[in-house]
Amino acid sequence: MIPRLGWSGTEDPVLCHTCDSHGCTNPAHLRLGTSAQNRTEWAQRHRNPGGPLADLRGAAGRTRAIAAAVHAGLTRGEARERIDQRIRAAEQGGLPLTLW
Incomplete structure (x- = not known):
């Protein structure tokens, strides 16, 4: 407790x-x-450049992007696999560019 x-x-x-x-x-x-x-x-x-804390949109911006991706997929009646692709794209969309 x-x-x-x-x-x-x-x-x-x-x-x-x-x-x-x-x-x-x-x-x-x-x-x-x-x-x-x-x-x-x-x-x-x-310090992980590929992790959620590195997102340039901030934590709330990242969450809004993921929610929008899910909503778009559900609105279009897409299969779970396609919605998962949308989520991964939304997650990657705010990460900084790195050389590694």
């Missing part, structure tokens, strides 16, 4: 999100950790 809301000390328990997708609500992507662990893991993932 997390005893309180608000700012936490470094060793207080917090809910850590492991996939960094702003709109994700999958319970399998959540775990209990400390604030210090959460910040350290975030800093490590933040």
Whole structure:
């Protein structure tokens, strides 16, 4: 149990999100950790140029692009595979260009 809301000390328990997708609500992507662990893991993932935290649109912009891709596919009655392609394209659309 997390005893309180608000700012936490470094060793207080917090809910850590492991996939960094702003709109994700999958319970399998959540775990209990400390604030210090959460910040350290975030800093490590933040350096990944292909990860969600590198998206130039920001977390909310990335989520809006993915939601729009899903909505467009559903509106057109597309197959799941095509909607998955739309999602991957939306995810890639905001990532910075890299040489590796």
